[in-house]
Amino acid sequence: MSPVKLLNRTSFAGLAAILVGNGIGRFAYIALMPVLIQNRWFSSEEASILGAATLIGYILGAPASSFLQTYYSIATLIRASLVLSSFSYLGCALNSAPFEWFLTWRTIAGISGAVLMVLVPPMIVRLHPQEMKARVSGVVFSGIGLGAMISGTFTPLLISLNVESAWLGIGAIAFLATVLTWNTWPLEVKPNHGVQSPSRLKSLSKYEYVSISCVFLAYTFNAIGYLPHSLFWVDYIVREIGMGFAIGGFYWAVFGIGAAVGPIVTGIFGDKFGLKKALLVAFSCKAIGVALPLLSANMIALFASSLLVGMFTPGIVTLVSTYTLEIVGTQLHTKYWGAMTMAFALSQGVGAVVMAHYAPQLTSYNVLFIISTSALMLSIACIALTSTKKQS
Template sequence: MSQVKLLNRTSFAGLVAILVGNGIGRFAYIALMPVLIQNRWFSSEDASILGAATLIGYILGPPASSFLQTYYSIATLIRASLLLSSFSYLGCALNSAPFEWFLTLRTIAGISGAVLMVLVPPMIVRLHPQDMKARISGVVFSGIGLGAMISGTFTPLLISQSVESAWLGIGAIAFLATVLTWNTWSLEVKPNHGAQSPSRLSALSKYERVSISCVLLAYAFNAIGYLPHSLFWVDYLVRELGMSFASGGFYWAVFGIGAAVGPIVTGILGDKFGLKKALLVAFSCKAIGVALPLLNTNMIALFASSLLVGMFTPGTVTLVSTYTLEIVGTQLHTKFWGAMTMAFAISQGVGAVVMAHYAPQLNSYNALFIISASALILSIVCITFTSTKK
């Protein structure tokens, strides 16, 4: 009974932390982006820059996390990041604030989200048995999808009142979630007595080094693969295809539904069929989802694109985190997962800046879909060279 309670308590807290820092924080802005432009809060260029600022903040999060751990406990850093994420959304409700104010807050949202992404999953996974680690990771990372679903569902309703109401509503949801899990982070993570010896820290085998390098490259390409959907999907639907904002919100909610169930589905697949096979399937399905708008823009194609990219955006994160654990072991998981997050952050940050710069100059977003689908094909190639052989 105590193990079940621990599972429910920690899994829920991990889900909430990822939801606040990454789900709501990053995806609510995507849902808001077209209406911010239409209501003249920002120009198209400035709105793109703010979207990229969040991703640049994400680059700063992993090294900030490593540095701050020498001075503060993991629990303190998680709580601080949850609060900063919540208040960064509330602060964006100040319409009269200068552009630099929004730039700072979106960067803070990115930093705090990355800190949560680096610290929370290894902490939660470490508390559960080996045979359910992928499923537990799936529950935690489903917070990304729930955030997308919440933003797609509630943002259009809140915007019907005002843009300020949307920011305040999102911030209130994040703050409430923070309060609900505040006490959970007082738990202590006991050392794993089955962990590897200190000598394990100094060297990995040849197969492990090759595999972890390939996984890192695949994860970096994956960051480019989801950028058009994560930055411009709603804007593409509303302004390029001429849909209503409500329709754009619907497809974003579909993305969110897929993202909510995707990590759980991929976690189960990883535990049952193996992480490498599950990753190859996940990257392949995601590449198809990104490429679908190039082939057709009817309702079925757009629905499938939203669902597939939604499912396998956090779904691949679940599998990569657990595959990293399988390759390097428990003792090195946090270190290498931090490196994975950093590689992902740099790739998506650079990609986001480039896309944000050129997107307003393009006649269509189709060029971005081509680039991203190609990047995901490279992810598939990288995973084929991995192995857990010692």
């Protein structure tokens, strides 16, 4: 049998789904926010509410994916989520629409993004050989960074025409990715590659339960670990350090480049050296990246911080999803990955609200960097306590 290529029909479809649902569906709005406020589509408060609606939708989407599977096939849910994610931008091109219209679409974008995040990676990964699962997972999750890069690149160009063009252009990119991969999703092929983790519906053993609980906690702390960079990084560079907007934009672009390559790099590392070792290295590098601004604010430190946090934000998602599969097995993967996605969303949501509330009262963002570095140190400790039969 010929070897399976890393980038193939199914892994590309997985990449496209994560790109549409998360890279574009959730994160492209961040690039649009300032323009929407400047062009008086929304007030600053309304724009923030729309951003929060996406997050609330993401929190709701994780449990919704489990509920909907009792009525619809995974392929049907993926297709529906792809279409809804695409139309969440196309539908927002109506400037005359009431605020509730935009609120509904941003909430739908969050729900669709969560459904795709929960369902797509387990489905794609289990169709590939054991020895390349982490790399395939990396290809799929690279859609987050690629989507952010695409939206960050095209949004300024489209805005030069008008705001409607930006909504339509981003939506068209998502719709194109949906059309290109549409015929892949009915093919829910049973895995037939190599040796896999035991697939069973019985309860987990004691060591499996302890390990998956530790991974669960590590992933929950991880959500807090990246918040200062995702919420305040550009503002920190521009206002606290005193650099220009162009410099802030450059470092955000570096973050995006890191997010695009990070999942693939961590996937290769995970397949070669083992998932536990890869996670320990990834969390350590991310903690260093978050802590770097505490040590220095020179250009090299800012560049390294942007790149490291950018790489290992989606890179850790890649490894955690694959490590969950290794611990609990194929049939329980989607269930436990869905629970972790919801925990991440809740932790991220609560952390973001708290940080956004207290940040204006702080004289420096350094306090937030300390909190997030500490959270990532706890993640490292949690992963160190895990084990699987492979490691025994």
